[in-house]
Amino acid sequence: KELHLHQWSWQWGLDNTNHLQNVRRALMAARNQGEPLLEVVSTTGDMSWEGLFAVGDLFPELRSLKISNLTAERGRIRLMPISSAGGGFGLPSNAECKLMRRLEKLTIGAIGGFGELHCSPFPGLRTESLHWLLSRVVKAIAPTIVDLDINTGFACMTNRDRKEGHKPPPLPELAGVLQTLPLMPNLQKLSLCNVLVTKADLQLPFSAPSLHTLSFRSCGVDRSVDEAIQYFVDNPDCNFAS
Numbered sequence: 331k332e333l334h335l336h337q338w339s340w341q342w343g344l345d346n347t348n349h350l351q352n353v354r355r356a357l358m359a360a361r362n363q364g365e366p367l368l369e370v371v372s373t374t375g376d377m378s379w380e381g382l383f384a385v386g387d388l389f390p391e392l393r394s395l396k397i398s399n400l401t402a403e404r405g406r407i408r409l410m411p412i413s414s415a416g417g418g419f420g421l422p423s424n425a426e427c428k429l430m431r432r433l434e435k436l437t438i439g440a441i442g443g444f445g446e447l448h449c450s451p452f453p454g455l456r457t458e459s460l461h462w463l464l465s466r467v468v469k470a471i472a473p474t475i476v477d478l479d480i481n482t483g484f485a486c487m488t489n490r491d492r493k494e495g496h497k498p499p500p501l502p503e504l505a506g507v508l509q510t511l512p513l514m515p516n517l518q519k520l521s522l523c524n525v526l527v528t529k530a531d532l533q534l535p536f537s538a539p540s541l542h543t544l545s546f547r548s549c550g551v552d553r554s555v556d557e558a559i560q561y562f563v564d565n566p567d568c569n570f571a572s
Contacts, residue, residue, distance in 0.1 A: 372396040386428035396437040427470040434476045440483035460502040472512040481523035501526040511537040521545035
């Protein structure tokens, strides 16, 4: 008898690719070696970026993916520099995210994670690491994505940190990355949190011609965000509708 499982959520993290592969094998065994039919996956725990990059091959029917915290199998993604294609400690420049051919909604609740808040001061996500991630993930989901929600996580400062004069790390910046991403013809909603957004980030050419809903939370000083949104609303070449 085949098992037709379309939705799955878990309370603990699948923090490496082996765990995801084991889930795939179990689902295939339940379907007489047929492809898993998972369409919705949600986690309140961790998923490694290595797992995210493999999930398109493991669960080809996936339409919605929610990750509470994106981390790394080895090392803290917030502290990992971009390494050369030849390897070395860091985020490899030659890594590719497998195509997620049906994915319509992607939510990433944090990058780096609550488990790393014990650092003092709390490390900020590097701008180059955010660009590294966006460029690869968007390439894998560009044709079908409708709703994209990215939160890089927040800087947690203890009272001791404040007394010792530590300041929160700067936010990672969009810094024009939206203009460099592959075309997302079906993207209608873009939500960003804890990412520095400026007016220049929304200037054309823009990679989301169907975008009509923008959501910015904790994306820098209010004036810069207001200017960015107002520019986007007033620009006659944009399709902003709400």
